[in-house]
Amino acid sequence: MTSNASDSTSLADAPLSTTPFPREDARGIARAFLPGHVLGNRYDYYYTLTKLRTDPLYPGVLQALRPTTAPVLDLGCGLGLLAHALRADGQSLSFTGVDIDADKIRRGRAVAARAGLSDVRLDVLDLGVGLPDHRGSVTILDVLQYLSPERQRELLGNVIAMLVPGARLVIRSGLADDTPRSRTTRITDRLANLAGWMQERAKSYPTADGLRSQLEGAGLQTTLRPLYGDTPFNNWLITGIRA
Numbered sequence: 001m002t003s004n005a006s007d008s009t010s011l012a013d014a015p016l017s018t019t020p021f022p023r024e025d026a027r028g029i030a031r032a033f034l035p036g037h038v039l040g041n042r043y044d045y046y047y048t049l050t051k052l053r054t055d056p057l058y059p060g061v062l063q064a065l066r067p068t069t070a071p072v073l074d075l076g077c078g079l080g081l082l083a084h085a086l087r088a089d090g091q092s093l094s095f096t097g098v099d100i101d102a103d104k105i106r107r108g109r110a111v112a113a114r115a116g117l118s119d120v121r122l123d124v125l126d127l128g129v130g131l132p133d134h135r136g137s138v139t140i141l142d143v144l145q146y147l148s149p150e151r152q153r154e155l156l157g158n159v160i161a162m163l164v165p166g167a168r169l170v171i172r173s174g175l176a177d178d179t180p181r182s183r184t185t186r187i188t189d190r191l192a193n194l195a196g197w198m199q200e201r202a203k204s205y206p207t208a209d210g211l212r213s214q215l216e217g218a219g220l221q222t223t224l225r226p227l228y229g230d231t232p233f234n235n236w237l238i239t240g241i242r243a
């Protein structure tokens with residue numbers, strides 16, 4: 001699964017991988033989330049397996065991170081699935097994930113320890129309140145919409161300041177526009193919240209223009225590309241490189 005991309009121009013030039021993991025690769029990663037006991041709860045296993053098999057998120061993010069070995073801070077990391085995908089991809093960069101959901105962090109820590117992932121740390125943190133100290137790359141995957149527009153701007157300003165030369169800011173987000181995809185994204189997030197799958201309620205979706213102007217305004221080499229694959233959502237991958 002690894003590639004030889006080694007410079008910042010290759011990121012913008014290489015076609016973005018927009019297909020989910022092959023079935024067996026997805027199963028290989030999701031297996032870590034099987035319960036320790038045969039009668040244990042398999043919810044996290046089936047959730048991660050379905051996500052990995054249907055959503056091109058992780059192949060796209062792995063591709064964006066391959067050219068750098070800078071430590072990664074994953075904001076709104078959920079169960080820490082990105083750490084498992086990185087290790088399966090042969091990327092050994094230091095990983096710190098934070099999420100407001102203490103129960104997901106507890107389960108994610110247990111799985112990471114059981115899987116023997118090294119240099120992986122998961123902590124509880126509300127992004128509405130603060131950020132950990134960090135220097136390196138930052139990933140924000142399907143999380144921005146849970147913050148107010150003001151907090152999104154402030155958070156992006158703070159994480160841009162964390163990027164070291166060559167490091168990446170990698171965002172996947174639903175974007176606000178007038179497409180049916182955008183409406184489907186909003187409605188699905190609302191249903192996920194009402195059904196209890198997502199404790200937080202989406203507040204606001206960023207726009208392509210708003211993200212581009214903030215990242216380019218901060219001097220980052222910026223690309224915005226669709227990363228929804230065969231899903232009905234309006235999910236884009238936004239990558240900023242500190243030259």
Ligand SMILES: C[S@@+](CC[C@H](N)C(=O)[O-])C[C@H]1O[C@@H](n2cnc3c(N)ncnc32)[C@H](O)[C@@H]1O
Nearest residue numbers: 076077078099100101126127128141142146200
């Ligand atoms: C759709 S999930 C994405 C999880 C993970 N990034 C992924 O892509 O698999 C959104 C995550 O954002 C987290 N989240 C929402 N609001 C947050 C906040 N204020 N601070 C930290 N995490 C938050 C949720 O708990 C949830 O785990």
